[in-house]
Amino acid sequence: MKPEILMLKQEDVIEAGALDMVMTLEKAELSLKMWAEGTLKNPTKVSLGLRETHESFFMSMPCYIGGDIQVAGFKWAAEGRQNYGKGLPLGIDVTVLSDPNTVLPYAFMDASLITAMRTAASAGLGAKYLCNPDSKKVTMVGCGVVGRFGVMALTNAVPFVEQIEIFDLNLEKAKGIADEFKDNPIPVTAVENLAESVKTSDIIVTMTTTPTPFLKKEWLKPNATVVQMGGRDLEDDVITSADQFYVDNWYQITGSGKGNVAKLAKEDKVHQDTSVELRYVVAGMAEGRKSYDNLVVYCSLGLGAMDIMIADQIYKNAKEKGLGTVVNLWDSPKYV
Numbered sequence: 001m002k003p004e005i006l007m008l009k010q011e012d013v014i015e016a017g018a019l020d021m022v023m024t025l026e027k028a029e030l031s032l033k034m035w036a037e038g039t040l041k042n043p044t045k046v047s048l049g050l051r052e053t054h055e056s057f058f059m060s061m062p063c064y065i066g067g068d069i070q071v072a073g074f075k076w077a078a079e080g081r082q083n084y085g086k087g088l089p090l091g092i093d094v095t096v097l098s099d100p101n102t103v104l105p106y107a108f109m110d111a112s113l114i115t116a117m118r119t120a121a122s123a124g125l126g127a128k129y130l131c132n133p134d135s136k137k138v139t140m141v142g143c144g145v146v147g148r149f150g151v152m153a154l155t156n157a158v159p160f161v162e163q164i165e166i167f168d169l170n171l172e173k174a175k176g177i178a179d180e181f182k183d184n185p186i187p188v189t190a191v192e193n194l195a196e197s198v199k200t201s202d203i204i205v206t207m208t209t210t211p212t213p214f215l216k217k218e219w220l221k222p223n224a225t226v227v228q229m230g231g232r233d234l235e236d237d238v239i240t241s242a243d244q245f246y247v248d249n250w251y252q253i254t255g256s257g258k259g260n261v262a263k264l265a266k267e268d269k270v271h272q273d274t275s276v277e278l279r280y281v282v283a284g285m286a287e288g289r290k291s292y293d294n295l296v297v298y299c300s301l302g303l304g305a306m307d308i309m310i311a312d313q314i315y316k317n318a319k320e321k322g323l324g325t326v327v328n329l330w331d332s333p334k335y336v
């Protein structure tokens, strides 16, 4: 037997639906629900930090999806700061899908765009499940690869809002995205003054690469919903003064050793018993926002569950469309 692995390059992944935000949100939501219900395994990711020597890091993010889906897989995610200005994205990821019975790998695909799409979707789900239903304005901070998709995710996840203001230290990037989304059903405007934008916003979503927290508590409406996708976007007191605090994976975000939530946990300023993982809200097993007046904060470090759930759908779509290149793992296995 010659095991076949379907290799999907980025162009194939796009043709198979990687830029379909409706599908991405649906699959991201399903992965949270199945994880809460126990039909999906999402172990904490393992990090390989090479920041000091290479300004880069790698992460292995495994997942098993049970039920009718039945796939085991992992994403090998990486970010390289030296890529800036070299025509390479910051984040470059690949995903492998395997058969949980034979353990044979059967798909290998570019996952960089899937990551950006699912990260944006994850932010959208945070906003959807935690915001006040009469929210009218979103401020999105960070107009990089994830930010571009952030506009799509928010438009689909909180379609009732009336305006999306976007901010980036690099104003041209914000203007570029506003221009790209000039026909968006929810108007998108690039702004130059973040504090002014946040002061009248109901939902604030941050997805930046800042090494220094910048989002201030005094800018926020007392009942804002704040979603952090970067590791250090929020100043400490935004998190410590939240009336309700949510994370995607408590052990992962506090054990990662990096980012503001890990720091605050180490300082004994955020606690597991007063935090809730968003998956339980999505599955109807925990309460979302408890009061109209609450400041609600959600911080995410990213879940392999979403990557593998979406990759499974991309693989199925690619098979149906005849996309990709088949390679063999071996002609015949030795020493069996």
Ligand SMILES: NC(=O)c1ccc[n+]([C@@H]2O[C@H](COP(=O)([O-])OP(=O)(O)OC[C@H]3O[C@@H](n4cnc5c(N)ncnc54)[C@H](O)[C@@H]3O)[C@@H](O)[C@H]2O)c1
Binding pocket: 090, 091, 115, 116, 119, 122, 141, 142, 143, 144, 145, 146, 147, 167, 168, 169, 170, 173, 207, 208, 209, 210, 211, 214, 229, 230, 231, 300, 301, 302, 303
């Ligand atoms: N939580 C998750 O699941 C997850 C997954 C993937 C990436 N991320 C994180 O999302 C963030 C964005 O990733 P990306 O691929 O879009 O990066 P990117 O480099 O493409 O974009 C980052 C943007 O942030 C802007 N920025 C940096 N500091 C800022 C500040 N203080 N104020 C406003 N804008 C600022 C930059 O100008 C840039 O446009 C990164 O921190 C990345 O690690 C999170």
